[in-house]
Amino acid sequence: MSNAVLVIGGGIAGMQAALDVANTGHKVVLVEKAPSIGGHMLQFSEVFPTLDCPQCIGTPKMTEVSAHPNIELMTYSEVESVSGSIGRFNVKIRKKSRFIDAARCTGCGECAIACPISVPSEWDLALGQRKAAYIPFPQAVPAVYTIDKTACVECRKCEKVCDAAAINFEAEDEFVERVIGAIILATGYEVFDASLKPELGYGTYPNVITGYELERLDQAGGPTGGKIEVNGKEPQNVVFIQCVGSRDKSVGVEYCSRVCCMATAKQAHYVRHKIPGARVTVCYIDIRAFGKRYEEFYERVQGEGVIYRRGVVSEVYKRDDKLVVRAEDTLLGEMFEEEADLVVLAAGIVPGKATVELAEKLNIPLGPDGFFLENNPKLAAMESGVPGIYLAGCAEGPKDISDSVVQAGAAAFMALLAVVGAEGEPDREPVRS
Amino acid sequence: MNLVFAEKYDLFKCFQCGKCSAGCPVLMKGPLNIRRLIREVLLRDDLVSICQRSEIWDCTTCQACTLRCPRGLRPHELLMGIRGSLVEAGKIPETVSEALENVFKQGNPWGWPRSKRHEWAADLGVKDLTRGDRAGRLLFVGCAPAYDPRVQSVTRALAGTLLSLKADFAILGNEETCCGSEVRRMGEEGLFEMLAEDNSRLFSKYNVTDIMTISPHCYNVFKNEYQNGGRQVKHYTQVISGLIGEGKLTFPGKLEKVVTYHDPCYLGKQNGIFDEPRNIIKAIPGINFIEFDRSRERSLCCEGGGGRMFVEASPGSGERLALTRIADAVKMGADIVATACPFCLLNLEDAVKTAGCEDKIQVRDIMELVAEAIRPA
Numbered sequence: 001m002s003n004a005v006l007v008i009g010g011g012i013a014g015m016q017a018a019l020d021v022a023n024t025g026h027k028v029v030l031v032e033k034a035p036s037i038g039g040h041m042l043q044f045s046e047v048f049p050t051l052d053c054p055q056c057i058g059t060p061k062m063t064e065v066s067a068h069p070n071i072e073l074m075t076y077s078e079v080e081s082v083s084g085s086i087g088r089f090n091v092k093i094r095k096k097s098r099f100i101d102a103a104r105c106t107g108c109g110e111c112a113i114a115c116p117i118s119v120p121s122e123w124d125l126a127l128g129q130r131k132a133a134y135i136p137f138p139q140a141v142p143a144v145y146t147i148d149k150t151a152c153v154e155c156r157k158c159e160k161v162c163d164a165a166a167i168n169f170e171a172e173d174e175f176v177e178r179v180i181g182a183i184i185l186a187t188g189y190e191v192f193d194a195s196l197k198p199e200l201g202y203g204t205y206p207n208v209i210t211g212y213e214l215e216r217l218d219q220a221g222g223p224t225g226g227k228i229e230v231n232g233k234e235p236q237n238v239v240f241i242q243c244v245g246s247r248d249k250s251v252g253v254e255y256c257s258r259v260c261c262m263a264t265a266k267q268a269h270y271v272r273h274k275i276p277g278a279r280v281t282v283c284y285i286d287i288r289a290f291g292k293r294y295e296e297f298y299e300r301v302q303g304e305g306v307i308y309r310r311g312v313v314s315e316v317y318k319r320d321d322k323l324v325v326r327a328e329d330t331l332l333g334e335m336f337e338e339e340a341d342l343v344v345l346a347a348g349i350v351p352g353k354a355t356v357e358l359a360e361k362l363n364i365p366l367g368p369d370g371f372f373l374e375n376n377p378k379l380a381a382m383e384s385g386v387p388g389i390y391l392a393g394c395a396e397g398p399k400d401i402s403d404s405v406v407q408a409g410a411a412a413f414m415a416l417l418a419v420v421g422a423e424g425e426p427d428r429e430p431v432r433s
Numbered sequence: 434m435n436l437v438f439a440e441k442y443d444l445f446k447c448f449q450c451g452k453c454s455a456g457c458p459v460l461m462k463g464p465l466n467i468r469r470l471i472r473e474v475l476l477r478d479d480l481v482s483i484c485q486r487s488e489i490w491d492c493t494t495c496q497a498c499t500l501r502c503p504r505g506l507r508p509h510e511l512l513m514g515i516r517g518s519l520v521e522a523g524k525i526p527e528t529v530s531e532a533l534e535n536v537f538k539q540g541n542p543w544g545w546p547r548s549k550r551h552e553w554a555a556d557l558g559v560k561d562l563t564r565g566d567r568a569g570r571l572l573f574v575g576c577a578p579a580y581d582p583r584v585q586s587v588t589r590a591l592a593g594t595l596l597s598l599k600a601d602f603a604i605l606g607n608e609e610t611c612c613g614s615e616v617r618r619m620g621e622e623g624l625f626e627m628l629a630e631d632n633s634r635l636f637s638k639y640n641v642t643d644i645m646t647i648s649p650h651c652y653n654v655f656k657n658e659y660q661n662g663g664r665q666v667k668h669y670t671q672v673i674s675g676l677i678g679e680g681k682l683t684f685p686g687k688l689e690k691v692v693t694y695h696d697p698c699y700l701g702k703q704n705g706i707f708d709e710p711r712n713i714i715k716a717i718p719g720i721n722f723i724e725f726d727r728s729r730e731r732s733l734c735c736e737g738g739g740g741r742m743f744v745e746a747s748p749g750s751g752e753r754l755a756l757t758r759i760a761d762a763v764k765m766g767a768d769i770v771a772t773a774c775p776f777c778l779l780n781l782e783d784a785v786k787t788a789g790c791e792d793k794i795q796v797r798d799i800m801e802l803v804a805e806a807i808r809p810a
Contacts, residue, residue: 247503
């Protein structure tokens with residue numbers, strides 16, 4: 001029997017669950033597939049409805065996770081296999097090789113400076129570039145570099161400049177095994193691929209972007225240094241389109257992604273804030289501002305001069321050099337065409353591609369929407385239906401940061417209930433944070 | 434409230450988002466608002482007067498509404514249903530009743546005689562199943578390709594090309610009858626069923642297992658609306674593109690032209706055949722291929738479908754979209770607008786004449802370009 005808890009996924013839900021468990025004195029293994037923990041939240045410019053900066057609330061958690069004596073953090077790692085059951089899961093984890101020894105790397109960044117290869121940055125959603133030897137973003141945890149072998153040409157220039165002698169091109173993936181009492185799935189979500197709605201021109205026109213991309217443009221640390229611009233120019237007419245890959249059977253996504261109404265309101269605010277004269281239009285079906293202080297925030301954004309027009313956009317096309325957004329204002333019962341310099345799609349939340357594979361490894365069910373199925377949507381939304389496996393955040397379904405953090409706490413508590421009393425009682429005093 | 438329509442077309446589920454109306458090619462310029470119509474049919478008692486609005490006949494059945502409806506409704510079928518109720522009540526425009534009567538009597542909506550259906554092929558030596566010939570594939574000619582003098586050029590180009598490649602195909606001669614696609618879209622469900630039975634009986638009688646069509650409208654109805662007993666249905670662009678891919682069709686000739694392609698709704702957005710027509714055009718040496726901005730899923734309807742070849746749009750519905758299409762093509766610098774549908778061909782060519790730009794641009798079917806380019810230069 002084991003009293004350790006495995007958390008899969010190091011976004012805000014995974015970090016919160018890991019900290020909640022670890023602070024009781026139990027051991028946590030946190031596995032994150034990306035080179036850094038942090039997740040989507042850290043990519044945002046601001047968070048609704050408070051408009052505080054996610055880095056300010058997120059990076060302390062990242063540091064706390066990495067420094068926590070009870071948390072064994074495995075980034076750039078994936079769960080290879082799981083066997084056993086509650087109280088004793090045998091978990092095999094693949095630690096992908098970074099080709100840079102994390103123990104030696106000082107994070108100085110000389111390798112990236114020397115590296116001649118640039119590729120689109122995942123962190124900046126391909127709006128900026130990174131090197132083949134890279135750190136995803138400056139506040140990454142751990143602060144170590146990784147060599148992307150798919151881009152690397154093995155010129156070995158990085159090797160020459162690395163004073164710590166951390167670079168090892170021959171390094172191989174490592175496998176480690178852990179015995180775990182309970183598992184928390186906090187694997188998050190992916191963004192709906194907006195090119196699956198070809199009528200909206202995403203992928204065809206560079207000035208049709210997703211809201212997630214606008215977050216990167218607005219963030220001070222982003223590829224434009226916080227300027228909202230297209231081809232170096234500030235857009236004067238911006239149209240937001242809601243429900244792109246949400247509430248839409250034509251692309252097999254029947255559910256509401258829950259966060260896009262508020263995210264769009266927030267992004268409309270960014271534009272009005274950064275480009276005061278800009279005309280900002282939001283095309284919507286219904287506005288769902290159900291959370292605490294959300295309706296008030298929606299009203300605030302409307303008050304800032306954002307025009308809400310009821311009716312979804314059916315087509316985006318080009319007339320001369322301008323994009324034309326075509327919709328019906330269903331309240332007027334009139335068609336309109338809005339010329340736009342920038343079109344922002346509220347792309348929905350979909351299950352991660354690895355969800356199916358992970359569900360098979362863990363032998364737990366998925367719901368019809370493709371997210372992990374909860375035991376009971378009302379009374380046990382944090383239980384997977386398999387004893388000892390719990391759900392947190394968007395792994396269970398779309399939700400905002402507040403709800404993700406709350407569910408993470410609940411999942412942590414359930415996991416603790418499962419392991420308390422197991423062999424090897426906590427040997428430390430509870431840690432208070 | 435009209436329960437029959439509401440239940441049959443799932444109108445209770447409509448959340449009035451406006452995706453259908455916003456994507457409708459005729460709403461931008463005319464009075465037909467499919468979103469509002471759904472609401473009116475659901476809520477109002479005066480269904481008869483709603484149905485009798487002239488704009489009911491404006492719908493081209495391009496299906497942009499249905500393909501994009503986030504709730505999975507089929508708004509264009511509501512319009513077909515309304516037309517059906519008008520057919521039953523005998524309250525249809527004269528041109529529609531003529532077209533339907535022509536189909537009933539002569540097997541084609543224009544009323545050309547049945548006995549002349551195969552005349553286009555007279556001197557070509559095309560095999561004919563009804564005369565005892567056998568072949569692996571049926572070329573279902575269709576009404577416009579069989580009779581219309583302009584479209585016959587496409588039919589002859591296709592048959593001639595296939596014959597020169599010794600392809601194994603045959604036609605149904607004078608026994609072929611209208612596929613019924615437009616008949617159904619004009620609301621005459623009973624006549625459609627009769628035609629579908631007639632054609633299916635013919636297919637069985639002559640052991641047809643593979644069908645190739647010239648019109649995307651025939652293609653669509655065979656593939657998606659006939660009980661076709663597992664028969665393979667292909668549009669000719671799929672067959673020709675396949676022959677090019679296999680190296681069986683090569684082009685000794687050249688065509689030094691700037692060519693763009695207009696996606697027919699029934700081929701492209703409704704059936705996902707986007708690449709084959711383009712592959713053919715791009716395979717022809719000398720062609721400089723350019724795309725319309727509104728192409729593929731966003732292609733602008735020419736307004737030829739849904740019976741619109743036989744009925745004028747309601748008053749106040751502006752100029753035909755085919756004119757917009759031609760204006761765009763001229764602006765892009767295209768010499769030729771290629772397409773792969775008889776209705777698109779006729780409408781776009783009419784638009785060229787209306788716009789008076791015959792000296793600037795031509796409208797051709799892809800098959801005509803192929804036939805031209807396989808002749809040695």
